[in-house]
Amino acid sequence: MARMNLLQALNSALDTAMAADERVICFGEDVGQFGGVFRATSHLRDRYGNERCFNTPLVEQGIIGFANGLAAAGFRAVAEIQFADYIFPAFDQIVNETAKFRYRSGNEFNVGGLTIRSPYGGGISGGHYHSQSPEAYFCHTPGLKVVVPSTPENAKGLLLASIRDPDPVLFFEPKRLYRAAVGDVPEEDYTAELGRAEVLREGGDVTVLAWGAQVEVVTRAAEMAAEKGIDCEVIDLRTLLPWDVETVTRSVLKTGRLVINHEAPRTAGFGAELSATVQERCFLYLESPICRVTGLDTPFPLAHEREYMPDHLKTLAAIEQTVNF
Amino acid sequence: MARMNLLQALNSALDTAMAADERVICFGEDVGQFGGVFRATSHLRDRYGNERCFNTPLVEQGIIGFANGLAAAGFRAVAEIQFADYIFPAFDQIVNETAKFRYRSGNEFNVGGLTIRSPYGGGISGGHYHSQSPEAYFCHTPGLKVVVPSTPENAKGLLLASIRDPDPVLFFEPKRLYRAAVGDVPEEDYTAELGRAEVLREGGDVTVLAWGAQVEVVTRAAEMAAEKGIDCEVIDLRTLLPWDVETVTRSVLKTGRLVINHEAPRTAGFGAELSATVQERCFLYLESPICRVTGLDTPFPLAHEREYMPDHLKTLAAIEQTVNF
């Protein structure tokens, strides 16, 4: 065990993966000598050489196109997109290519070796283009897996699992926690299972669901609710596609209430899918409407970032409203 | 009034728009002399000249980038993307640029004059890449409007309204109906209001909601249900963003039941948003779970297209299940 922040945990995961398997290749804008603008790939070039960790030209569609080809050739391509806001030029390569590669070829070819890492989310005064949470776009795309860690410990385990998973994975890193989240992380090689949610806090009154950086926010809201005598069950979804329907519905069948929190705009965010599916499965058990606490239906703002964010206060209000419905 | 198929109605709308306003400019791959691979832009080049209706090089990101610039310069840019499956290379220009143009500039600049037309949907043996329904991706993007017509008559009115709307509009055309849907269409200039759903059939037992080519499918299912004594209220959503929450919730408050049909894969499709919002607003009135009849969570298949599609039979089964819950 070592104390690490979330970035160090990710760096440790990449280091571990590259040491264990020479077919793991890391690349992206500024990831080589510089180690990435957030330094997630620090030292990897020195340790594994420029052939296995390198800068690419500045072209996201090319990075993912290249990564698809490299993965198809049997490598474990780990591509970094510098900010999730800049993943959209690669959208075609991800949605039309990565996601459909195995299916369209009848499994003659696949890009299961691909992992796309990208920092996402707000709370860093980043405005429109350094704050977005684009996970819902990818969750509507069969063939992809979508993973979002929330702590240094699960970040390392989930990233190692993603790199080794037989399917392509989008791995969104909560950059607000890069340095803010610090915890004990095993130094050795370990994986955390994809597709599993984690119940962080058991409770009987209401289920509160989040992922990534918002897990901390809802946990805080749950603590405040506890002071008011409301007993929240807090779930960290961790994998969004495919998501852990069993853990979530089991909880809602127990509590009868669900509050979902995400940073992305409300309309057609991933909260909508969770809400729709849970009400299909728990209909007779629901005691109040499933409630979403989300970003607004605006581009991500700067001056009003605080007002925009689905913070602990809004979450607490939603919890109370849900319980008192 | 004239008998027109849906393509002719669209062509008539473009012709009307170009005749009325010389700032309407149409372009895209093969839209010039050839009139588009589906012929939606037939004769426009001859009538309005190559400056106002022209072929572009084969590059969707460029087409929409160019269109954004042209719209910012005060023109009504009507860009065609040959198939909705090929809109993804332009995703960045649409999601990061078109959608945020007005907001990010504090309304110093806007691309409200932009309309993006694109044929979408399955049922034509088009396999993965000539069948997709990508509307949900755009519905998660504040700043865009998303419109889907279902008949020749509303196609013309909605397209004219979209071209003249002060906001950028994605206009998805149900290509399965291009020649199959025929109806009376006014020859003169008229618009259909954006943001309004249409109640096609009144009924008290269950609300059935669809858009585009699926309207026909659910109508057929409603007729079959009627024979079994189930009285469906059928709604054609027409505009997906912003959608007509009032008409939909009014209906569900009356019927207590909702079946949503769309062709796109289920997970995180736009049906999820509709379901989530309706259960938030109609919770106490719902008598059975809101039910989604959708495409499968696979890429769009070829040999098994029929099996994949949310057809009238699956819709009928869902209606019965919902009513008999």
Add this chain to the structure above:
Amino acid sequence: MYAPSSVDAPRIHTPDFITESALTIPIYGMLGEDGRPYEGADPSGVAKEIVLAMHDAAVFTRLLDERMVAAQRQGRLSFYLTATGEEAATVGSAAGLEPDDMILPQYREQGALRYRGFTAAQFMDQLFATEDDLGKGRQMPVHYGSRALSYMTVSSPLATQIPQAAGYAYGQKLAGEGRCSICYFGEGAASEGDFHAALNMAAVIRCPVIFFCRNNGYAISTPVSEQYAGDGVAARGVGYGVRSIRVDGNDFLAVYLATQEARRQAVSEGVPVLIEAMTYRLGAHSTSDDPSGYRSRKEEEAWQRFDPIARIRAFMEAQGWWDAERDEALRQGYRDEILAAMKTAEAKPAPSLARLIEDVYAAPPWNLTEQYEALREQVRANPDAYPKTAGRIE
């Protein structure tokens, strides 16, 4: 150190712009229109067996194209797309490679696939989406693919395969087995952003990939004059620092030799190479297209004269390697084989229902399993509505 102001580039003191005339790109050709080698062109580097094999594959695909267009007109097939007129470009280049070099096609390269040995039955299984299709019936006709033949499955979105080829080739270089990739694309697809990404990345990262542009004059209805304003696609290579050549794309020998040389450089030096093959799409874009709306019969007829098969046949006959009798025998044999294979494929069942949810992931997650269960019940309950699968649900 980066210091352009101090490099010894020539200085000018008036603002003179350079134009495309700064660069002249010649065309590499071996055979004239009549199939006779140009003066100064030495065809002895192309072995007889290679010439015969190229011709053989070209004739096969020409006949396949004819047969399938007819089948589509008869309503037996939903869609087809010919490569008529472009056989020298696709077959000639495939012949210039090693068999386990990777091919990343656009969609009009049935010639290359045939050269690698794809059988009539394999073509038909894909075209008719039978249960034996390697692609499991999931894609439209002509979306072939075969791992055994190192032929990446066709994907409709244009140009996506170009940066993929760079990545694939980089993997081949890392693997160190002396292989390379070839990536085919049309001059239309070369307008996509992915083309730019690919050439630049391949040059910077040094990937052993041959970018092979089939410049056939049209992208559906769009002529090259509305596709680009420069001197074609080869002129772009220079800007990326990628070695480039323009070749007569209707000349089997020139395409073969250029590709062979490109391969040698790509593999031995670990660099990309660009080949632009000037050719012409003699047929419609696809069976959904009608070229009479955008080009003249006269233009088409003018290009008939450059028919690559006729030219190579004249060359073969002049060498004494070929005659009318052999030609007729070859053609009749293929006609029969193709027709028989088509009939066999037409009689085969579609892939079973379970294929619908396989291969989305390595293993289906809960949502797909549930959707499949529900679908199976649906098909069982309404067998008439789903005739392809109702008979044989597992």
Add this chain to the structure above:
Amino acid sequence: MYAPSSVDAPRIHTPDFITESALTIPIYGMLGEDGRPYEGADPSGVAKEIVLAMHDAAVFTRLLDERMVAAQRQGRLSFYLTATGEEAATVGSAAGLEPDDMILPQYREQGALRYRGFTAAQFMDQLFATEDDLGKGRQMPVHYGSRALSYMTVSSPLATQIPQAAGYAYGQKLAGEGRCSICYFGEGAASEGDFHAALNMAAVIRCPVIFFCRNNGYAISTPVSEQYAGDGVAARGVGYGVRSIRVDGNDFLAVYLATQEARRQAVSEGVPVLIEAMTYRLGAHSTSDDPSGYRSRKEEEAWQRFDPIARIRAFMEAQGWWDAERDEALRQGYRDEILAAMKTAEAKPAPSLARLIEDVYAAPPWNLTEQYEALREQVRANPDAYPKTAGRIE
């Protein structure tokens, strides 16, 4: 008719590849390192007032950059990005245009904006996201924009503005008012697919746009040697059939004259033109960056010697247009003005809460109205949590 095999391009009969050495691109320069005109360079075409105005704008932004980097270090500002060393490229080119030509910037073109007349107060309102910011406080610092000054609001996603510039310019051409657009981008951004799309489209559709590349050696940490393998960005223009020039980007006169000539050709002939200005990013990429991780002090110092402001000042002094006293007065005046403007801006309130949901659409739809109502209640109920807006809710 399209018939490349029959055009009179030269024929070759051996597969010889062309390389970038087929094309030599000179550098257009007027002033030497010391600020003295080269032999054969005639500076008389640049009026005194233009030189003074360029120098003035350059000094202003140089001082603004210094002040704001300091402010960021003091924690008064979240982010900043300097253009130090690149003033000749941005100011010189803006000076070569007409005031109502459209500018589509990347983000490092404060020089061009200042040349157009953006005031210290306007800079500060944007940087501090005050209620008077033209952008309504919605974007990070340095994302300036002004309709009045024909300066399109900066957008962070790289290269998106390049095809937009083509479209904007096409509109200008249709409007027939003799205007053009200029589009700035870095050599890093030129690797994006949008660059390729833009140059090709502008050439084919014939748009009067000046593509202006600031080649400053780096894209954050990535040096040009890892960005491209060809001869820079100008070499690409030829492939698109776009007239191109490479210019010493630290030479005000050369940039000005090249841009003026480019504008003339763009507007009179309705075509795009590409200018590659060779320069150097003397500072960090932004205040979030530390260049010591990827380049040497020595390299930076070597480039100090080409400082464009020093060179133009030497030129001005040699002409008898400038001296130390005037220089100090100018600088002190701007230092004071900038500091005062910063203090004023710091004291201003943020935009009111209602701005948060405005301008997403021309008019807010129901979902935004509802979300705003709920938010207003939320802020009212928890004023301490939302100090920027709680005080003044409408």
